[in-house]
Amino acid sequence: MMKNLLKVEELAMFLLSIYLFSLLDYAWWVFLLLILAPDIGMLGYLINTKVGALTYNIFHHKGIAILLLVFGWAAISEEIMLAGIILFGHSSMDRIFGYGLKFNDNFKHTHLGNL
Template sequence: MKNLIKLEELAMFLLSIYLFSLLDFAWWVFLLLILTPDIGMLGYLINPKVGAFTYNLFHHKGIALLILVFGWVAISEEILLTGIILFGHASMDRIFGYGLKFSDNFKHTHLGNL
């Protein structure tokens, strides 16, 4: 089952690449920004509860899709880009087993323990 989930996440990551290709940005922009959602880990410098909140804020696919749809409605490539990067990054993380965090510690995720 884990491999099936990883394949599903890979498909979503590839979808984010395709959606990015529809935008008018150079390819290096995707490569530059794809790791930026990890800025959410900085909350762990305060404590695990804040860290889990900030990490999950930047890695929640529902939030990414809301931003993406808002960018589409607002006809804003920058907002679309933000949603695509958040969505693609979350999918990429889940391929490697990093899920949404529980507030007790970084390694406790909705996909199990790291």
């Protein structure tokens, strides 16, 4: 029950990211092109699990996404706002599928449990 409630909450946040994107002056293909871009954070796993968890978590942290969005709004920078929206939406999308923030020991060990 709780897992499903969390997934519905993440779906609402993903839909919020789509709405926020619609307020920007970008074509929809840009959203589709960039929505998987935060997975570049997985490249840290090529070094080791500690670096991988760090880089993955930076690119999947909703707090960082919100800071980027707010900073972009304050600086009147659609590019920075876009980065925040994409990070936020991607993180919500990942969490719908059970991919959470990573622990240092193993890619499959997340704050949502083990994959």
